[in-house]
Amino acid sequence: MGGFLELLQKPNVATGVAVFVLVALAGVFVSFIRSGRVRRSRDLALRKERSMRKQFEAILSSARDGVLIISRTSEIVVLTDMAAHMMGIDKSAVLGTPLGQLPFKAVDEHGRPLLVQEVFAPGRDDDRPRVIGVPGRRGSEDVRWLQVKSRKVPDAVDGDSATVTTLMDTSGLQEAAEALNRSDAQFRRAMENAPVGMALVDLEWRLMAVNRAFATMMGSTVAALRGTPFSALSHPRDVQAEREQLQRLYDGLQNHFSLEKRYVRADGNVVWAVLDVALVRYAGGAPDHYVVQVRDSTDDRLHSELMAHRAMHDPLTGLANRTLMQEVLQKVLDQPDATSRVGVIAVDLDGFKGLNDRFGHAAGDSALVHVAGVLRSATAGRGTVARIGGDEFVIVVQDSDCGKALYEIAGAIHAGLKRPLQVKRHQLNLHCSVGIAMADGDTVAGGAPSLLSAADAAMYRAKALGKSRTEVYDPSMQSTNDHHSVLGGELAKAIEHGDLVLHYQPVMDLASRSVVGYEALVRWQHPTRGLLLPGAFLGLLDDRKLATELGTALVELAAAFLAQFPEPGVWVSLNVSADQLGDSEFANSVLSAIARYRLSPQRLVVELTEASLVAPNTRIRHELTELRNAGVPILLDDFGTGVSPLSYLRDLPVSGVKLDMSFVAGIPEDPSGARVSRALGALARELGLATIAEGIETESQADFLSRCGWKYGQGWLFGVAQPAAAVFAMGLPFMESLIEARPQELDNPFDLPSARSAH
Template sequence: MAGVVELFEQPAVGVPVTALLLALAGLACFFFWRSYRARKLRDATLARERQLRSQFEAVLSSARDGVIIVTQADELALISDVAANILGVTRADAVGLPIARLNLRAVDDQMHPILLREAFGIGRTDDKPRIVGVPGRRGAEDVRWIQVRSRVVPDGWDNGPVTVVTMMDTSGLREAAEALNRSDAQFRKAMENAPVGMALVDLEWRLMEVNRAFAEMMGSTVSALRSTPFSALSHPQDLHAERDQLQRLYDGHSSRFTVEKRYVRADGNVVWAVLDVGLVRYAGGAPDHYVVQVRDSTDDRMHSELMAHRAMHDPLTGLANRTLLQDVLQKVLEQPDAESRVGVIAVDLDGFKGLNDRFGHAMGDNALVHVAGVLRTATAGRGTVSRIGGDEFVIVVQDPDCSKALFDIAGAIHQGLKRPVQVKRHQITLHASVGIAMADEETTSGGAPTLLSAADAAMYRAKSSGKSRTEVYEPSMRTTSDAQSALASDLAGAIEAGQLVLHYQPILELATRTIVGYEALVRWQHPTRGLLLPSSFLPLIEDKNLSVSLGTALVDQAAEFLASGPSPTTWVSLNVSADQLGDSEFADRVLSAIGRYHLSPQRLVVELTEASLVAPNTRIRHELTELRNAGVPILLDDFGTGVSPLSYLRDLPVSGVKLDMSFVAGIPEDPAGARVSRALGALARELGLATIAEGIETEAQAEFLAGCGWRYGQGWLFGVAQPASAVSESSPQFTTSLIDPRPQEHDNPLSLGDRTF
């Protein structure tokens, strides 16, 4: 520089001034270029530093794990947003503070207090993860569990070593694991103590786990059933009952299925079970295992089969009833070779009514059971034996040599009946009239009723020809319908002549055994055939539309009986069917008789047969309401049978109900009948209805019904139906109400509370 100055002060000898100026200008440009380059490099470095810091901040803020950096002096040099949130501090307050001054408490995985320095792993040489607890967000006792990993980085901050600590909040995972463990424990506890069988089954249909109820159902143990193929427990005939359903479940076409099948217990006994199967899948949808519930349905199955059997069989003899007979006969007649293979035998006992009258219904029932055994033995599996009512039996025979089989069976019936029946101290020999009808073109085209009618006609010919014999149907015989038509033609004159009379069966209060009323039962005092029971002529009355005239004629008989009876409080119930109602003629006759004989309206009771009241029309309801408003009680007969009895109680002005004798017959030995009787009685009492049970034949039945709350009863135990002249009343003390199921002290025996019917 001194040289340069000298140049300005003393121009060099021989050096042009212009050259000197150019040299100075070049030197100035050089220094300016070097300064610009240095500034450019510094700005680029600062920009890169800002970019790296921004990226670093972005990484920290977006990372799932929190990060803190602790200097060699245990000061917080850096803390990420995630770490600040986990620890419950703010970045501005925390950065630069010694970690000991952070207002935090920490615990180890055993809930023992530890220092933050230890919790963060400051000074540790390994980087193994640790679980520690820091304060949570849900109160003073809440702990947030975090996984901490620390690592020492030399020359990490101001040329000194730092500890980089990463932390991850594991509270959610820990809670999820605890919830999963708790759920698994609850499921296993519920499975172990479930009252129904449960099992976990793998995709190969092999038992992985079962509960105690399932093991007991199979007659085995839990340990013995583990790893057992589920199919090995199935009944041979139900081995693959669930196979197709399992495939549909596996393929995703259904989410669960239910099937009922049989299993074989370890002791060889067979049980029915309802199998309910669901498929558990992984989160991705792949099948994992089956969850199975197995409910023992043996009792339900047996009950259903028993009820189905009862619906199709006679309860006394166990033979097929009329419904099953019609079904069987119609099916065999529809077969192509029916005309050469099918026949019917009608059997009617001779003199059975006399046996019943002499020894009673109990002995009569014993005789019917004996006859049923004779018919089974005679048929020997070649047909279906049925009892269609009273002492009438029908056998449907299907045999390749049907004609010979029919005569063999008929002969065996007569031979079997020669063996006497022990009735009390007497040996009684029974006899039967037998009618045979072979299927032919006419009877086949007419169906089951035509063939049955032909067999009946042959049986009536046998009975009219001397009884205890067999007749074969031929077209010249009068069919049963012709004979019945002849009998029906006499009905109108019989009603006008007063040949249809009432017999009265007593109704008693079960608690006191006091006669409180009677049921009026119609009989036909035929001039040539003697006393006929309702079953022989009531169907004819319905066919000839004589119901109304009969009903009105019998009203006067019942009213006269009440007026002339020794007790002013007993009542009489008259059986009335739906076809006798609807035009108000019956109601007018009832009200007229009450006025003419000066009777209390509540002493003449209308008893409706439930079977005839399916969907009663408006006129019928109107007439019943008219009678009820006049004070005449309405009883619903055969309660518990038929269609929708509850709708009758709702729609009709009913004052009381009569329990059908089919429920009484089996009690108290039959638990199902006992439960039904008790339930129906409770329902009637809840509705404020009078309760009467019919068909009582034993003291045990009477005591059971009284204990169930049935207030009144009638049946053979208390007396049979007798003509008015034979009814003897010993001035019964009527102390209870027909209508009110609870004992009341009213002057009027047929009143309920403040309301009079």
């Protein structure tokens, strides 16, 4: 030690030692500095690793798909919460366990069990995912469907390879696919079995699929129609309208369209159908295909046309009625050359009333049908032939040489009637009086009524000059001061003197065939012209006051008849037109007569004619309501004709309806008439209305109407209208036995509901 100290005391040695110590200390310090940097780097790397692990675990836990990582030694290394939930296992219990011990059951798409190793075996990257089912606790219906895809990843766990499996829950997609398949199958079955035609059509308007109903409608087969251009089935005249609607649909101007059009069947026949088309679009709005429904409307259209025809034509002869004739006449008068091309012929049979009285109404009808044929033949397409009532006919002629045509037609009418009409064993000789009127400035200005009045005046001049002849109108005739003015003046006196009488036609209970009431029909016992039917004089009631006086007089006659009738349940219906209502005078006369003769209000029935003239919320409606509230029944006459009667049933205080005889005429042979009669009867019964059918002529008609629910009926089968004295003479013994046999049933044979506050 001492030697060492001595050595240090030497200057050179001491300096060297000092330098050595300093160098050593510097080395230690540098080494310390470097080790601190390493520790900080390592700590930073550990923190980054922990952060990345947390991020990885957060991503795995928040992902909608489950993840399962299996080591090379088949141990479960990673199992996310979502994967554990999908597989229905406890995550903490399986981490680190071998795959073979995994408590997991799976089945394939057909329900066959799968091994765990088979489920999670790695495949190629281009393999399709495997679909497995995880059964639940509620049997085969409680299955969670998973899409499983496994692949081997090198250096995945501690530098060694591992199998990474992703699991996606496709239960919702599977259910949606199954629902879509079910919906498609249901649509296909509904389409195939639909009673109406259905089709799927592509954007080129070609048939992709059709059902049997559509093929049957087109007279073809499903296979033959598939791929056919839809327009090829259309009637050529309807193609353009169809194309226009399709273009509007394709352009988004409408969501669907409905079009009634014609199709040509494979056999060449034409059918009417209602075409309903909707365009199916993709989610983005691009068009995809059309869904089409085709409903056969041929029967409906024919029925509609039949109803329209019946509303504008005479049911007996098939000729145009007064309404259609006036429309046609006014239309041709509105043309610029009417004064040189238009004329009217008025025809009235001579002695028709005597024919009816001698041979009966059936022979009279045969005569009218025969005359209608003669008029058609004589006109030869040069005009419109109409029956305007009774034995009165009108021909509207339009011809370039109208004057010549009018004379030729008139001559042909007289020539045609020279041939006798054979009715049973009798030959009837028919004659007629003809009046001709050419359109001129005055008649054109006056419209259809003016020209008709002129022809009518000429016809009456022909009758006055000996009948069975033709007369041409000239202004000197002045029809308003001629026959009609004279007869109109006589009518006013006849009402005042009581020359108008009522004849009564029985109304029968169709089930029991017993009389329950009568319809009162007015007649004029003219001192020189004999008994006149309503058609000969009711048209003269242009004066409202005169019409009201007539109504009051007839109410008095009907009430007196009922007061003398032995059966208190029998009723009488009285025809009342719209122009007799509105000022409460008619209602007052009815109620006064009921009180004066001490009648039950239900025995005097108001039968409303010309209901089309009654607008809602008018004084006429209020007067009818006043009568109905007092217990007087209101019948709607001519039910089912003209414009729809539904509004009348809704707006008027109706107690019952009378089926128009035009519907009865052809039944039961006429299927259209039968269907209409049945439908109208069902409608009336549904509304709680009394039902009466007019114009019954045969037993088969009476039986059919009774089976269809029509309770009462009247017509020639049960008797024609008779004077009151004849009714009493024929009916008293019968009524006495009837009263004795069933007194309670006759208390209220009309069986009307009480006054309805709804009206």
